Amino acid sequence: MQRSIFEPEHEEFRSAVATFCDRTAAPNLEKAIEQRVFDRDVWRQAGEQGFLGLEVPEEFGGSQADDYRFNMVFAEELAKVSMGLNSSMQIHFDICAPYLVDLGTTELKTRLLPDFAAGEKVAGIGMTEAGGGTDLAALKTTAVPDGDNWIINGSKTFITNGYTGEIIIVAARTSPEKGARGISLFVVEEGMPGFERGRKLEKVGQHESDTAELFFNNVSVPGENLLGEVDSGFIYMMERLPQERIGCAISNLAHAKQAFLETVEYAKEREAFGKPIGSFQHLKFVLAEQATKLDVTQAFMDECVMAKINGTFSATDAAKAKWWTSQVQNDVIDACVQIFGGYGYMNEYRIARAWQDARVTKIWAGSNEIMKELIGRELGF
Template sequence: MIPRTLFLPEHEQFRDSVRRFIQKEIAPYHESWEEQGLVDRELWRKAGRAGLLCPNVPEQYGGHGADYLFNVIITEELANAGATGPGFAVHSDMVATYIATFGTEAQKTHWLPKMASGEAVGALGLTEPGAGSDLKGIRTRATREGDEYVISGQKVYISNGQHCDLVVLACKTDPDAAAKGMSFILVEANRPGFRRGRNLKKIGMHAQDTSELFFENVRVPTSNLLGQEGAAFVMAMSKLAEERLSIAVSAITVAQRAVALAIDYTRQRKAFGKTVSDFQNTQFKLAELHAEIMAKRVLVDRCIELHLSRQLDAVDAAAAKMLCTELQCRAADECLQFFGGYGYMLEYPIARIYIDSRVRRIVGGTSEVMRQIIGRSLFSEHYSR
């Protein structure tokens, strides 16, 4: 594998601490969390004390003021451990980032220290039953009445929904203005009229709570507006590149883990008088996957570099997300095949990788939407050959 040059010694020291935390506080309990459908609430406070939440939030707001590579390390190590339960990425890379970038001083001072410590858990309320990748189609309404917004509507597929103390909620403040009529409003979970729905049953990622959320005439002060009224669509577009990069980071890590598991297993498993790793088909299949992973890892690392210098654009992030999530699914499928019947048993990590992988081609924008973004870019500007 081509050596990676992104990380400095302090990054690797942090990686060691993240691995120790996962081994002690996550790995022994993850199976029970999958059975109960969510992680224990205490995990968030433990993660806060260990510095795993909001590491790149400025120190004045309770974070460590670290660079984005610390977020990358957390994502990679959770993926390496098969720890799909903790919704740290949504909390740190999305909700906290929105508040840190667009929030008022009062909003940042109030929420970011609590999020960094794990006292408060954040969720991002975008998707609705009739609006997924097309955010302009949301119907949740926020009507201004004096110094308050009155919010009514429904969200679905919301990660951290069962634990969240705060939702960065996408609402229509002007239903006649299409994308320019959408605003982000901070909604506390203890507001009258807010209700958590079911913890949804999914194909995979069973330990990560995914919920319906209901808002029935929820009143919040106008000071809860995040950024400016009508600016949510532009704000969301500016942050989608980071979200999709985070997904790509996780996806390429899981793909590499699937290949490593297959290599270890085929070295030990015997068939027809020799190990499965001796068969040419095994070597060719795994060689192809290894080469693809190596190439796409270089792409992801380059996207990380661009993001660190604030040069990553939406098209490049969409390409990385599309390629890596599709590779993750293919690697999971092809590597599981080497395990035979054992690969279908949940006690084997490859089976969990297989069922957890499929959603990656959907969340953060489907592969089809990624192709549309890339395709539009190709035909809207001169394509360099």
């Protein structure tokens, strides 16, 4: 179905991103899968083209688009080539940037954002701890004042860009007695004594994105690395989670669409009983169902993005977009694997990898159970 939300400048931007994906991201994918991270040079090339600074004001070296359709286009094109690169770059440009830009001191922004936008420094965000990710308010990492500084102790796990990132936003408890209202956000930087990384975690999929445990042993963080006000961290996270969720939803759908298109081609070429497998009525119907799900979901996502631009996109809308797209993505790709037959189970086939890459989207950015909980609450339960 023809999409109607884009202007010529978005199409131009899409072709620039597609060129970056063809010339830089795709040729580096196998190496990244092997080493469990993309080379920094890939980030630098994205930075040079202004892709990583979409949320960063020009005065701090960014390209400040102020139009979420650009974020959408960048995420869609990345997801087509690599869900792992998409996750790593989306955490950086779309999720971490608003925290740094909205809540950072001028000193912090002047010091970090030019390198952030250039891809010289990579960012991650550490909310989840080994003891639990869903119940964010129960986090145990602490930050206590020490003169003008803060001393951070604790650990985080499953952190995207955790192994190589130089800028990590860390949620820590500053007022133990105040529950959710006692959490603050800090920027922990590469090289701060006591900040250590665990091993790169072995995931089921998205091997090309780096995911790690982080440890903070008496890390002394200067006062200017506190983001916003003390004890307001939980509110800041809740305010920014809708953007994280719409970003994930965009990627989920783009990833599924790409897998679907590749499957349609396969179903035209692969023959059984002397004819293309796609011409068997059952497979034709399965493909028709997936095409419909994708188009209907795309219409919803485009509407979500326009609502975000117009300021009417709600946290509940974000919850719906996140759970629905991740379910559609997993259902569509599972159907695609079936159509590939045994080849669909072979790692050398993109469809097998896509299936592995997709599974996590029902778990992260707030699990689908929590998304439904949020929607249910708005229904009055």
